[in-house]
Structures are given as C-alpha cells and as structure tokens.
Amino acid sequence: MATSSVNPANSSATLGGHGAGKNLTFHVSSDSVVCYAPTMITANGFWEGVNPLEYAMPIFILQLVLVVATTRLLVVLLRPLRQPRVVSEIIGGIVLGPSVLGHVKGFAATMFPSRSILTLETVAHLGLLFFLFLIGVEIDASALRRVGRRPFIIAAAGMALPFSIGCGASFAFRHQISHNIHQVSFLLFLGVALSVTAFPVLARILAETKLLNTELGQTAMSAAVVNDMCAWILLALAIALSDDHATPLSSLWILLAGAAFVLVCFFAVRPAMSWLGKRTAEADETITDSQLCGLLVGVMLAALATDSIGIHSVSGAFVFGLVMPTGAMGASVIEKMEDFVTGILLPLFFVISGLKTDVSTIRHPATAGLLFFVFVLASVAKIAGTLLVSIFYAMPLREGLSLGFLMNTRGLVEMIILNIGRDKKVLDEESFSTMVLVSTAVTALVTPAVNALQRPSQRLIGYRRRTLQLSKPDAELRMLAGLHDHRHVSPILSLLSLSNPNKRAPIFLYALHLFELTGRSSALIAAAPAAPAAPNFISDDHAPAGVSVYPLTAVSPYDSMHVDVCRLAEEKRAAVILLPFHKHLTVDRDMEPEKPGIRNLNVNVLASAPCSVALLVDRGLSAVDTRSAHHVALLFFGGPHDREALAFAWRMADNPSTTVAVLRFLPVADQRFYDLCVVGKAHRGAAAALTAGMAEWAECPELGPIGDLLASSDFSATVSVLVVQQYVDGEAGRSPETPGPRQLGGNSSLRERISNFNIVWGGR
Structure with missing residues (x-):
C-alpha cells in the first residue's frame, strides 16, 4: 500500500473504484492522491509482522479513543471556568488538528493518516445526522404558535442587524471570493453564520447559570427557537444556491422539492408520530426498541431524501426531528440516544472540524483582521438589537444586556454552518479557520458575561412576610x-x-x-x-x-x-x-x-x-x-421554630373538621413553680403503651416508671413527688380503666379543673 504525504486538513474529495480486489483511490486535494487496499479492514495481529494501524478498523478505534479522551479531559479542565461542553469539544478538535499537535513530528501521519479521513468523516457525519435529529426533537414546533410577540421581535432584531452586517461584509470581500462562487450564496452563508443562536447550547448555559426558569431564560429560549428555525431555512436556501454549475431553474427545483419534503413530513409523518406518542403516553411506558429502530431508519431515509434533492442531509434529519411529538416520547428517545450520540459520535465531528482548522493558513492579516472585525461587530449588533427591544418592553438594563449575550451563543450550529460552507467551497481555508476561532471565543465569553450581569445578590427581592407568624391571617x-x-x-x-x-x-x-x-x-x-x-x-x-x-x-x-x-x-x-x-x-x-x-x-x-x-x-x-374529621397534635417546646409550627397549627385550627391538640413541654427551671408532683404508680391497659420499656430501667420499681423517673437523682427537678396506687375490687394496683367524668364524681368543678390541663383547640 502506498500513500502520499498529505495534510489531513485538506482531505475532502472523491472516491473512485476499479472493481473488487483492486485498489481504490480517492483524491484528497487537487495535487495529491491516496491509494489503499479495500480489504485492509481488520489486522491479523502483531504475530504476522504487520502494523495494525495500517488497517482501517484499528486506526479508527484508536482515533475514537483519543478523541473521546481529549474532549473529556478538556471538559474537566474548563469546568471551573463554567464553560459549556461544546467549547471544550471545539478546542479539543483544534488541539488534535494541524494547529497544535499537527506540528509534532509524525503525529498527523500516525494518528490521522489521510487514508483514514474518509471513514472518520463518514462516521462523524452520521453522528451529526442523529444529533440534528435530537435537536429537532427538543424543539416543539407547535409551540411557535404560542410564542408571544416579544420573543419574535427579539429574534428578528437579533438576526436583522447581524445579517445586514454579513451582507455588507460579503460586498467588502467580493474581491477575495473565487470567481466560481455565487455571490448570493456567500452572502447567505456569512449572514446566517453571523446571526445564528445555538438553541441546545443556550439551554445548557441557562440551566447551569440558574436562569432557565426565570423570565429572562424563558424569553431567551423562545427567541432562540425562532432564530434557529429561520437560520435553518436560510441555510437550506444558501445550500441550494451554492452549486457552481447550478442554473437558476435547477436552484428553483431544489427549493420546491425541499418545500415538498417539509410538507410531507408535517402532514403525513407527523400525524403518525403523534399517534405513536399518544399510545406511548397512555401506556405510561418508554419507547420500545423496535420503535426506536424504526425512528432511526426514518432519520436516515429523511437525510437521504434531502441529500438527493440537493439540500444537505442534516436538513432532513432536523425536519424529521421537528415532526416528533414532544413530552414523554421525545424525552424517551433522547434518553436512549443522547449518551452515545453526544459522547461518542459527535466529538468526531469536532475533530474533523479541527483537522480543517489550520492557523498557519491565515496568511493575510488584513483579510483575517477584517473578518474578525466583522464578526465582533455582528456580535455587538446582536446585543444592541436585543437591548433596544428589551428597553422597549421595559426590561431592566442588566437583563437586556444578559439577553443580548445569551443570543450570541453559537457553538455547534455555527460549526455545522461553517463546515457546510467550506465543503461547498463558499469559504476558503483562511476564512474558515478565522471564523472557527472567533466563534469559539465569542461562545466562551457568554457564560462569564451573564454570570457577571446576573449575580445572585442582584436577583434577590426583599419582602417582609417570610414566615407564617408574620403573615396576615386574612391574606393570601x-x-x-x-x-x-x-x-x-x-x-x-x-x-x-x-x-x-x-x-x-x-x-x-x-x-x-x-x-x-x-x-x-x-x-x-x-x-x-x-x-x-x-x-x-x-x-x-x-x-x-x-x-x-x-x-x-x-x-x-x-x-x-x-x-x-x-x-x-x-x-x-x-x-x-x-x-x-x-x-x-x-x-x-x-x-x-x-x-x-x-x-x-x-x-x-x-x-x-x-x-x-x-x-x-x-x-x-x-x-x-x-371530608371527614381530623386530629392534629402540636408538640410545643418553645423557641422561634415552635412558634412557627404553632402558627401553622393555628391556621389548621380554623378548619371546622380539624381538632388541634397542643402539648406544651415546660423546661426544668419552670418546674420550681410546683411544690408537689402527684403521679400514679402503674399504668395498665391503653395507658401502659405510653410507658412501655421504662420499667426495665427503673431503679425503684415500687415507684412505678414515672415515679422512678421523677425521684431519680438524674432528674434535676426539685419538686416533691407523691406516688399513688389505687385499691380496686380487693386487688391492689388493678385499675382497668382511666377515670372518666362519672368516676370523678358529680363535682363539676373538679372535672373542669382537671380538663383545663389538656389544651385542646377545636377552633380559635
């Protein structure tokens, strides 16, 4: 097997075959060709004297392990800076590419040989298809009808200004654009790249900054969904116009076929998906393995359809995800697929992007500087547009600025757009590398900026009634x-x-x-x-x-x-x-x-x-x-917590069907008020359960469990104790019942005095 020396960053080309058993060749660039044997998939082992890394399967496994390990390590290292995972994965791809480790002698030729790029890129795009499908599942397309006016205006303002700057930049770059690139196509690609907001990355940032459930977070999420939908429509239009040899008529047919595909998905596929979602919800179960396999086949068929139409395959996967019902079925699909897709397959896409990102290709400081300036200006314009709408809706200045920074979240969606633009020859290597670096930097600044603007101490709202005790009894x-x-x-x-x-x-x-x-x-x-x-x-x-x-x-x-x-x-x-x-x-x-x-x-x-x-x-x-009567007991020992419990029980006491009994325990110091404590010796029947187990530890059983406790030297009370044993029916100590009103005699005054020791509230 012979291989030419090729920079893997330039590996994007065609594949040609000459029959079974013969070598296949694919062109990596205009001046290099890679030849390999189609049967060299798995190695026979070291014992045969061969290098396993010269075979497709071993080198792919090693690449996969290296990619996952590198990206996970960077996630851990950047976690103290509270960076979203996508930033770590983009940086990981750049580190493994020619910009960093590519300068190490033999690293690129050993770990990322040109013959392996085709396999790596194919699997990476397969992971990208499934990830775009998951993004579509996360977005509830029907919720767009329920989105308020404010998120729509914020999304429009956040897209219009950066998109206009992109149009102006495309005019400024017209001399650097190759003659065979369609001007309108470049305009759309640059405009979408400058105005997009990454919905999945934004959701993660909002959750980690504790803003997801706030009004600010909900507004940002709604505006990001609208922004994402518009961006994908404009991207499909840009792809349709990016073919060098396409005539206006063929571009029109591509757009019409794409629109027909969307209509079929929403009016034919979506009802079937909704029926499946209702069936899953009624059965209160997760999606089955056979149903999941059917969905995966549907994702690949949708991707094949849009790729055949002339629109990128990720558009089909995304639309197929949009027609999926949200809720239990959507969450079940994501739970089953997300770990494998985002943890194993998706990092390969960032490595492919990193292999295409080469800082050394930035040879024209003026052009790169102008691109950098345009990108920063578009980000500032997005913040300004969002802030103006926020001020119009009387939002606080800090929230308006925070919303502007949040709408600048880019990450993965930006990388997808830039990669498609590079593959379509709309962006050259220098523009691609510059925009990848600037996009990553802007996304990395979002979380620190939002944290600085939304400090927890600034979000607190003072109010007085923080307890039940201070709450008004007749108020909400x-x-x-x-x-x-x-x-x-x-x-x-x-x-x-x-x-x-x-x-x-x-x-x-x-x-x-x-x-x-x-x-x-x-x-x-x-x-x-x-x-x-x-x-x-x-x-x-x-x-x-x-x-x-x-x-x-x-x-x-x-x-x-x-x-x-x-x-x-x-x-x-x-x-x-x-x-x-x-x-x-x-x-x-x-x-x-x-x-x-x-x-x-x-x-x-x-x-x-x-x-x-x-x-x-x-x-x-x-x-x-x-609807029946209830009995509530309150144990009151004293202090602010017990007073709050008393306030809660006092509210329950107003309920006509509730009886609240308050048992107050007095501290030892208060017992000096009493000169004598009178207690019965033994307890039988129902009362025996209250003192169960105490007799086993008694020092003087003749006093009974309670009398022994009160007479013990460990009991610090100074009150005298009188222990009484009743004589009943000729047998000492047998008293089957607790005396009731009749047994206390006809003295109503005595009954009243004794019952007053039990504080029972049936109402106020």
Missing part, C-alpha cells in the same frame, strides 16, 4: 412546594386541605417540579414549559378549593438545586417552602430512602432558605379523607 398565603415525582403530590395537597384554604384566606401554591441535571438534554425537554409532560401533574383541577396552583420547573444537579429553590422562593415571595422527606413509606410500613440527593437538597435548603421551611414525612397523609 404563598407557598413553594418542591416535588420530585407524582408520589409527593397527594401528601402536599392533603396538607393544604387541612390548612383551611378559603376565599378569605386563600393559598397560592408554586408547584416546583425538580429535575436532576445529569448532562442529558432529556431532562431539559421533559422540563420544557411547552411539553405536555411538564410539571402539569399538579394543577388547579387537582387542588382543593381555595388553593391556586402555578407550576414551575427547576433543572439542576442536586448539589446546587437548593439555589434554584431558594431563588424561586425569593422571587415568588413565598412564606413557606414545603419539601418532601427523603424517605417514603413502603408496602410493609417501613421507611425506605429515595435518591441520596434529595436529602442533601433538604439540608441545603434548610441552611440557606429565605423563608420558613417545612419538611413533610408522609406516613399515610395522602390517604386522609379531607
């Missing part, structure tokens, strides 16, 4: 409930029903559905407000009368989820945060722990909450019939 009571799954809904609703909500004193509940951010987009799509499977498992229809429910969502790692909970409680001016205990009741009445992260969340919220917190340990409260 605001509560924030953290819910991890359906199991936590019923106990919370039962507790609210006991709290006597009514028109005079209503309860406004913010039902916060807590999703763990695991590095997958499935959590983000399941939490999307437009998704039918969003936190709507609790709503006004399920709540008792007098309770209004407003669903919210938080997507965070458990280590930092308390920040979301506390911030939302602050924003919504909640008086109480309701959290479920980290253990739940099993069928055999044991308490079984759930995810360990739930306990850490509760501890962190208790340590940093801006208002009162209530932890609910459910032992059957969800089964309580709210």
